[in-house]
Amino acid sequence: MARFTFRLPDIGEGIATAEIVAWHVRPGDRVAEDQRLADMMTDKATIEMESPVAGSIIELAGEPGDRVAIGATLAVIDMEEDNGTADAVSVSLPSERAERPTTPSSIPPEDEGDPSTDSERKDTEDKAPNEARRKILASPAVRARARDLGIDLAQVQAEGEHIRHADLDAFLRYGREQGYASATGAARPDEHVRVIGLRRRIADAMAESKRNIPHFSYVEEIDVTALEGMRVQLNAHxxxxxxxxxxxxxxxxxxxxxxxxxxxxxxxxxxxxxxxxHGAVHMGVATQTAGGLLVPVIREAQSRNIWQLAAEIARLAETARSGKATSAELSGSTLTISSLGALGGIASTPVINRPEVAIIAPNRIVERPVLDGEDIRRALVMNLSISCDHRVVDGWDAASFVQAIKRLLEAPALLLAP
Incomplete structure (x- = not known):
């Protein structure tokens, strides 16, 4: 067999190195041509690396979190005989094969099977010899919860064939009396998680922002009763x-x-x-994904009506969460909104998306009594928070900006005026 050296290709845009986010093969694995080998993250996006040949993996460049230089060896493969060569080869994959950006949220876990391992099953059998022959049936979620609580599933009585969460609850309530479990369960073991990929990019970006930008925050209360009424009516029709x-x-x-x-x-x-x-408003919308926080961008937001904005927000959120957002969709914002939806809290102090100079955060809408002249009425109230770069934005400007937004939101018909 011939040995093939797969070197990290030039993926353009002046990239010198890329970070290994995940391997999808191990040494000794057989791979097919075009099979996914690894996910590599640049400053722009995550790129899928595919094998240009079939064969067996001999060597891999490093561990997730390591950086590999362009042109350096990423993997060494023993080629199948029908690849047409008997000599060792060293080939760089053409860059166009690698330009399929995704995000770490699209990376599947290495093992999606039953989290109960053979060793765990043996431990169970050792602890309960009388139950050794009884097959324990439980979903992965129930097994994971039992493991976190320090519960031996062999000691749990099930109502049916499968052990369910309700059976764990019953065991926690009554098992202590039988000497099986403590009131709180065993402590979870310490977990060491390496900060890599998107999580490291977020960490670096937030650290740079807080290290370089003198933040200040301002919070204003807004009566959104009329706004919510208009929104409900618009949705109804x-x-x-x-x-x-x-x-x-x-x-x-x-x-x-x-x-x-x-x-x-x-x-x-x-x-x-x-x-x-900037003359145009390229609005970044901070979006939570399985891999971490991404900021897809609504281009030319000032030129779109409310329905077009709603459609674009939904589209970008879906592409970000499904791992299909392009680098162009995740860059170039001029102002960012960070919303936690129903978890919005009373107030927030969001971190600026550098090099922008401001970030806005709507908080949770709550119903409470408010004074209206000499009357008291029920109102829907929301706090609007903003953080600004004090090097270029003064407190007066930030407060005046939020007050102007407040006037529009409290008289929502103006939002639809030409």
Missing amino acids: RGELPKLTLLPLLITAICRTVPDFAMMNARYNDVAGIVTR
Whole structure:
């Protein structure tokens, strides 16, 4: 057999190195041509690396989290005889084969099978010799919970054939009296998780932002009773249009306010000492994914109506969470919204998406009594938080910007005015 040296190809955009996010093969594995070998992360996106030949894996370059230089050996493969060569070869994969960006949220776990291993089953048999021949039937979720609680499933009586969460609950309630378990269960073992891939990129970006930007935050209370009433009415008559959430309405209010506060829709190059105040609003929408926080971008948000914004928010959220967002969709924002939805809390102090100079965070909407002149009425109230770069944005400007947004949100008919 011939030995094939697969070198990390030039994936363009001036990239010098890429980080190993995950291996999908191990030494000794047989691979087919075009089979996925690894996921490599650059500053722009995560790239799938595929084997250009069939054969057996001899050597891999490193562990997840390690960086590999362009042109360096990524994998060594013993080729199948029908690949047509008897000599050792060293070939770089053409860059166009690798340009299929994804995000770490699309990376499957290495082992999606039953988390109960053979050794765990043997331990169970050793601890309960009378139960050794009884096959323990339980879902992976139940097994994982039992393991976290320190419960031996062989001691749990099931109502049916399978042990279920209700059976674990019953064991926790009554098992202690029989000497099987403590009230709280065993302590979970310490877990060491290496910070790699998207998680490391987020960590680096947040550290850079907090290290370089003097943040300040401002919070204002907004009565959104009329806004929520209008949103409900619009949704009731939307037909085939997408369902409206608060975000399209808030983005519309921001876009209508930005022309009077150009310093808010800006990016600061602190090395060159230049603030670029952008005419178009490229709105970043922080989106939680399985792999971590991503910020897909709504291009030209100021030119879209509320229905178009709703459709684009839904599309970008789906592409981000499914791992299909492109690097272009995840870069170039000029102002960012970070929303935790129902978990929005009372107030927040979001970290700025550097090199932007501001980030806005709507908080949870709550119902409570408010004074209206001499009357008391029920109202829906939301706090709106903003964090700003104090090097280029003054507190007065930030407060005035939020107050202008508040006036629009409290008189929502203005959002639909030409």
